[in-house]
Amino acid sequence: MDLTTILFLVLAFLIITFSAAVVILPNPIYAALSLAVTMISLGFMYFLLQAYFIAGVQLIVYAGAVMVLFVMVLMLFDLRKEIAAFSGSKFSSLLKILCGLFFTGAIIIAIRQGVIALSVSAGEPTPAEQIEMVKNLALRLFTQYVLAFEALGVLLLVVAVGVVAVARSRGGTHAHHN
Amino acid sequence: MGQDAFEITINTAKMLVIFLLMVQLVPVLVWIERRGSAFIQSRLGPNRVGPLGLTQLLADAVKFLQKEEFLPEHGQGLIFYAAPVMALIPAALAFASIPLSAPIHINPFLWNGHKFGPYDFEFQSFHFGVGIVYVLGVSSLGAYSLLMAGWGSSNKFSLMGALRASAQTISYELALGLSLVGAIMVFGTFDFSQMIQFQSQPLTSLLGVHMSIPAMNWGIFYQPLGALLYFASTFAETNRLPFDLPEAEGELVAGYHTEYGGLKMLMFYIGEYGHMMVGSALMVTFYFGGYLIPGLTVAQVHSHLATWLHLGANPAAIVTALALHVVFFIKVFFFLWVFVWVRWTLPRFRYDQLMDLGWKTMLPWALANVLLTAGWMLFKGMH
Amino acid sequence: MPTITNTAAVTVTIVTLNHYLALSGVVFAIGMIGVLLRRNAIVMLMGIELMLNAVNLAMVAFAHYRQDASGNILAFFVMTVAAAEAGVGLALAVNIFKRFKEVNIKYFEHLKG
Known part of the structure; x- marks a missing residue:
């Protein structure tokens, strides 16, 4: 077995185990931490698939922001034992x-x-080739897919406004006392 | 990893040495912090154990090893013990992909009757083309250690400290990432080696004055605002004063590591100082020319050393690499000293001031920096 | 796993597109079971994230094996949408928790009008 196969098997094992743990573990915090491990393993699997930029974005967006938000909200609730988890x-x-x-x-x-x-490409690309792949991705993103990209920007703006409207609370550090 | 046993051995040893280097620099930094704070506050600091108090660190390590091992009541064992390890891993992984010195080329040589080489060695554990994206991704995992420590210790102050810390880390990550975007646009690459290659060109003009200084084309001359914003948000990312709300001792005892003692506490220290080292190393790599010596290209350093010390090509390459390591670490230590300096000089922000600064001041300025850089590059016709 | 024999007569196992697709299918099903089985709104959101990630894995695998960057771009878009979706979902869950001190899905019916 070569290194790619071994890495694939290890990562696949981690992904399946921890994604099953998300569903099985009754404590939501353990479930969220398992999901974080799944996301990180998927990020390294993208490295294996030579999608370097997507792997980095997976680590930054999913593992570093979305899952931290999940864990933070769950810890804020502090649900130690849950009634009717299933x-x-x-x-x-x-x-x-x-x-x-x-x-x-x-x-x-x-x-x-x-x-x-x-068809499988041969071998690991050098760092310079990796940069070329990212540049190619960016060119496609800003020419062929630019409309979808702009639409996503609008979506994010709408979501940001919507989330603030939903989660807004009276009180807190910025409240005006009257 | 390499084609033959020699190259694989060297590369594995290199990985270990870089990790140990990061861990072993922490006691030195703690010494600098304590002596530096004493110097700033006109005190003496630890000066009893060994020359200048340097072996105080050894005594501290022995003390840490002897401390009692305990789990707080109602604490979550697994998470409580995993948190200090999680503090260490992201910093170590991020530091391992930053180039510490110029890559060297070793010509073929004979050893023990076998012919080896030629080899090319880079002074980083792994070299990804997307270097900076990888470093940002890995170091963003540091937030888990804070949250796990806060929740696992089953202590109100710990949890509050952890929630503050992770909210702060996520918020300032935006400003930090965006402040680097300007520099990435100027260099036109994510790869640290290519960035240093860009900076090793001669500086031809500064503020309209024409000049020619070799190896001085540093990022700071293109991105002064970006550098300032980046360095300021690094303070928030590492939870250091003036942004150390998560461990504000007047309000929260010691924040997320209230319940930790002994070696576990030490691992949090290594994580915090490791993040400071990664922040300083990125600052040096992006804005201050990495391992470059102003006025001397790497090839010139190599030839000078070879003539002065009467060395062949291979020993000269190794000596050059070591000399450039020293240059890199001098620059890194300057910024680490700034961290200490600021900590003992500036007072702490209030939490709402901290969030306002992050979202309403630094984020818009970082965005403006990106737009300004784009406009300037269009005007200059770069790339 | 299928084995191929190269010229040096050494058998090597290779990872094909099918392995990635099967893994993606398994993860998708686990996410689906999670959404069906769990009653905690936040854990259900996590199930949805798992399903989105499974689809992403399939698309990145297709992009790699077909040497076409479009799959990567689609995965990038899915990530953005998933982040937005997680933000909205968590905001709703926080609101429900403030009212009922629990995030069980049965309380979400109070949201209507």
Whole structure:
């Protein structure tokens, strides 16, 4: 086995274990920390797939910002023991899990029907080549996909305003006392 | 890693040495902090153990090892013990990808009857093309250690300190990232080696005055505002005064590490000083020419050393690399001293002032810096 | 895993696109089970994040094996949207928690009008 295969197997093991832990662990804080480990492992898997910029963004945005926000909110609530972490009766839970397993099976069978391997590029690119790949990505982003990019900017602005409107509270350090 | 056993051995040893270098610099920094604060406040500081109090650090280490190991009541064991380790990892990973010296080329040589080489060695543990994105990504994971420490110790003050610290870290990460964008645009790359290559060109003009100083094309002459904003947000990222609200001792005992003692406390220290080192090393790499000596190119340093010390090409390359390490660390230590200097000079902000400064002052200025840089580059016709 | 034999007659195992796609499918299903099974609104949001990440992995894998950067750009867009979605979801959860001291999904029905 070469290094890529070993890394793939280790990362795949981490991803599956910790994403299962997200669903299984009843304490939401442990679930959030498991999800953070999943995100970090996925980031390193993107390094393996030679998507260097996406890997960095995954670490900065998902692992560094979104998941920290999740953990922060959960710790603020301080939900140590949760009433009714899982839903409904045993029967419906079993049905839901079977649904999930059936879905996985369907996906994997569909994949097995498809092509075994598409062309694989040879070897690890040098740092200079990696920079060229990022430049290529940026050029595509700002020419071919510029409309979607601008639309996302508008979406983020709307979301920022909306979140402030939803989460706004009276009081706090900036309150005007009257 | 390398093609043969020799190269793989050297590269593995290099990784270990860079990690140990970071960890071993921490006691020296603690000494500088204590003696520096004493100097600023007209005191003596620790001066009893060894010359200038330097072996105080050894005594401290022995003390840390002997402390009692305990878990607070209702504390979450796993998270409580994992937090100090999580404090150490991001700083170590980030520091490992910053080039500490010029890459050297070793010509083929004979050793023990075997022919080795030629080799090219870089003085960084791993070299990614997206260097700065990787460093920002890895160091943003530091927030978990704060949150885990605060929640795991099951202490109100710890939790409040942790929530403050992580909110502050996330907020200032934006200003920090955006202040670097201007420099990235000027250099046209994410890669630290290419950035230093850009800065090793001669400086041709400054403020309209024409000149020619080799190896002086530093980022600071292109990005003065960016450098200022970057350095200011580094203080907030490392939770140092004047932004040390998370561990404000008057309000929160000691913040997120209230319940920690002994070696676990020491690991938090290593994490904090490690982040300071990464911040200073990035400052030097981005704005102060990395390992470059002003007025001397790397090739000139190499040839001068070879003539002065009567060395062959290979020993001269190694000596050059060591000399440039020294230059890099002199620059880094200057900024680390600024960290100490500021800590014992400026008073602490209030928490709302801190958030206002981050979101309403530094973020807009960082955005303006990006726009100004873009306009200036368009005007100059760069790239 | 399929093995191929190269000229030096050494068998090497290679990771193909299918491995990545299967992993992506498994993670997607786990996320789906999470959303169906859990009652904590924030954990359900985490399930959605898992599903989005699984799709991202598939797209980055396609981009790598087809040598086409479009997959990476799509993954980048998905990340942005996911971050926005997490922000809105958490704001709603904070509001629910302030009212009911719990973030169970059953309280979300009080949100309507």
